[in-house]
Amino acid sequence: MQGMGVDQTYYQDYTAFPSWRTPTKDQSPSDYDLTLISYKRIEFKQSRSTFFPLLNELVPKQRLLINSATAAAKGIGEGDSVYVESHNALTGETRSIQTVAQLVEFVRPDTVVLHHHYGLWVHPVARESGPTPNALFFTGDGYVTNTADQSFHVNVKVGKVV
Amino acid sequence: MVRYGMAIDLSRCMGCRACVEACKVENNTPRGVFWMWLFRFEEGRYPNSKIRYLSRPCQHCDNAPCTKVCPVGARFKRSDGLVLTDFERCIGCRYCEVACPYGVNYFNWKKPSKNQYYEWEEGLPYGNPDHELKYEERLVSGGNHFVGVMGKCTFCVHRVAKGLKPACVANCPVNVFSFGDLDDPESEVSQAIAKKEHFQLQIELGTKPKVYYLGTPLDPLKPRKALDTFGEEVNP
Numbered sequence: 001m002q003g004m005g006v007d008q009t010y011y012q013d014y015t016a017f018p019s020w021r022t023p024t025k026d027q028s029p030s031d032y033d034l035t036l037i038s039y040k041r042i043e044f045k046q047s048r049s050t051f052f053p054l055l056n057e058l059v060p061k062q063r064l065l066i067n068s069a070t071a072a073a074k075g076i077g078e079g080d081s082v083y084v085e086s087h088n089a090l091t092g093e094t095r096s097i098q099t100v101a102q103l104v105e106f107v108r109p110d111t112v113v114l115h116h117h118y119g120l121w122v123h124p125v126a127r128e129s130g131p132t133p134n135a136l137f138f139t140g141d142g143y144v145t146n147t148a149d150q151s152f153h154v155n156v157k158v159g160k161v162v
Numbered sequence: 163m164v165r166y167g168m169a170i171d172l173s174r175c176m177g178c179r180a181c182v183e184a185c186k187v188e189n190n191t192p193r194g195v196f197w198m199w200l201f202r203f204e205e206g207r208y209p210n211s212k213i214r215y216l217s218r219p220c221q222h223c224d225n226a227p228c229t230k231v232c233p234v235g236a237r238f239k240r241s242d243g244l245v246l247t248d249f250e251r252c253i254g255c256r257y258c259e260v261a262c263p264y265g266v267n268y269f270n271w272k273k274p275s276k277n278q279y280y281e282w283e284e285g286l287p288y289g290n291p292d293h294e295l296k297y298e299e300r301l302v303s304g305g306n307h308f309v310g311v312m313g314k315c316t317f318c319v320h321r322v323a324k325g326l327k328p329a330c331v332a333n334c335p336v337n338v339f340s341f342g343d344l345d346d347p348e349s350e351v352s353q354a355i356a357k358k359e360h361f362q363l364q365i366e367l368g369t370k371p372k373v374y375y376l377g378t379p380l381d382p383l384k385p386r387k388a389l390d391t392f393g394e395e396v397n398p
Contacts, residue, residue, distance in 0.1 A: 042178045053279040054183055057193060059390075067208055104389065105204055105211035 024142035025155040027089035032155035034070070035111045036086060038133035044117040051126035061100065062130025065113035066158065068103040074158060078103050081161040084112070086136035086154045088143070095138075097131040098161060112158055165224075165243040165372070166317055167344035168331070169354040170217050172377035175338045177202050177215035184333030185219075188318060190289050191305030192277035195268040197315040198330050202389040205381075213389070214380075217338070219330065220245065220266040220315035221363060221371030228258035228267070237312075243344075243372060244317050246302040254310040263364050264371075266314045274306040292320040317341075344372060 025035070040046075043055050050056055064082055076082055078101065085096040099114070107113050119132025137144065137152050144152065177200060185191070185198035201216040226245045229237045236251035237258050247258075259267040275282040286306070293304025303320040305313045318328035326332065331339040342349035347356075354376060361379040362371050380386075 042176070053193070054186055057279075058179060058182070069208065102389075105206065105208045105387070106213060107208075109208065 023153050024089050025153050028087040028155040032085075032087040032157045033110070034156050034158055036084065036114065036133065036136060036154050036156040037111060038114050038116040038137075038152065040116050044115075047117050047120060047132070050117050050120060050129055051123040053125050056125050056129065059115075060129060062115055062118040062132075063100050063102045064158065065102055065104050065107050067107045067109040067111075068105060070109045070112075071101060071103050074160070076101050076103075076158070076160050082158055083161055084114070084136060084156050084158050086138070086156045088138045089155070090140075090142045093138070095136050097133075097135050099130055101158075112156065163241055163345070164343040165345045166222070166322065166341070167243070167351050167372035167374065168219065168222075168317070168328075169340040169351045169360070169374045169376055171338050171340075171354070171358070172214070172216065172375055174336050175200075175215045175217065176336060177213070178335065180333050180335055181217055181219075181330035181339070184329040185315070188290060188321070188329035189303070189305040189316070190278070190286075190293065191268070191313065192270060192272065192274065193279055194277075195270070195305060195313065197266070197268065197305060197313065203386050204389060205384045205386050207385065216375070217330070218264065218266065218363075219328075219373060220317070221264050221369065221373045222315075222317060224370035224372060225368055227261040227263070227367075227369060231257040231261040233257065240298065244319055244322070246300070246316055246319060247312055247314060248300045248302060249304075249307045249311050249313075250301045252311040254312060256312060258312055258314075263367050263369065267312050268305075268314065270306070270309055270311050270313060273309045278306060290320075295320065297323055 041059055043058050044050060064084060080101050081098060082101045083096055083098050085094050087094050114133035116133060118129040120126040136156065137154055179200050181198050182196055182200050189197060191197055199218045201218060204211050204213045206212055222243060222245045226239055229239055229245060233255060234251050234253055236248045239245045256269055275284065275286060278286055290304065297303060297319050303316055321328060327341045331341045340351040340354040342351040344352060346352060355374050358376040359378065360374045360376045362374055
């Protein structure tokens with residue numbers, strides 16, 4: 001990690017007793033203004049059912065769920081191609097995927113949601129379904145650690161693909 | 163005489179679509195054909211939005227408009243109230259699809275072997291043998307007999323004939339559905355309807371549907387948005 005530019009090692013994440021600090025993601029620059037979460041759809045079990053044709057037919061594609069007010073502020077419309085870029089506050093590394101936006105009301109304005117299940121790249125039924133949100137999460141100090149703290153909390157920026 | 167009907171308790175439904183999949187597996191319907199469909203939509207604006215669900219089987223109307231437009235008598239209503247399609251008579255004119263206000267009719271566009279999720283050379287490797295039987299001397303059950311015929315929900319006529327409940331009813335994990343004789347006040351479905359506030363879809367058209375929805379009627383003034391709206395999605 002130090003080789004990647006991290007000057008603070010999060011020893012406090014490895015204590016025997018629970019501790020709390022502000023999430024690492026809050027140190028990301030302000031243009032990474034949205035929190036990414038991934039969630040499980042009711043049709044699927046983890047990532048091992050998207051290749052089942054009967055279920056894949058119901059929800060065939062990955063999509064980014066975004067609050068309609070947030071989307072309007074960013075100029076994103078229903079069905080637009082969007083990029084989602086995550087930022088590692090410690091190393092400055094960014095990771096990016098491209099998907100399609102769906103405007104909803106049940107997601108908080110400061111949060112965006114990607115379905116957990118997609119991302120299989122070999123199976124003929126599932127490989128066209130879209131990217132996995134796991135490609136945007138970081139492991140290592142400050143993010144997912146041995147104590148599973150801070151897990152899957154990452155700041156992202158979302159924009160329309162032009 | 164029995165008069166089969168269904169009650170769907172919207173306050174219990176969690177939108178898992180087990181009914182949709184149970185129907186597909188039981189009736190061997192082809193890809194993109196949903197005799198049972200579950201609409202998912204959200205009402206209201208953040209932060210006061212609510213996701214709601216609505217199952218939609220065939221309404222098996224007492225005054226079914228689809229039977230009246232069928233030029234060959236393939237779509238008919240049985241004495242026990244089931245509205246069925248005789249697949250051997252159907253000529254595929256799709257008039258019933260136009261006449262139905264609920265959108266429950268699905269045309270079989272492809273050969274059965276070419277549209278059952280994978281393409282098979284000859285015949286199908288699986289299928290429900292009950293669909294080869296005739297009920298009241300007509301071929302009415304099953305969703306994948308011939309290309310070019312119209313199919314729709316049969317209330318699982320092959321299961322009802324055995325005294326079983328339709329597949330969607332039997333498979334629901336949270337007992338949303340009640341099925342039985344509407345004319346018998348002691349039946350499960352009559353009791354369910356009697357106990358709760360209920361509504362029916364588009365009764366102003368005079369179709370007299372036999373599917374009752376338990377719960378508050380949808381408020382037409384609330385903003386409402388479907389959650390499954392993508393073009394790629396096979397959505398009726």
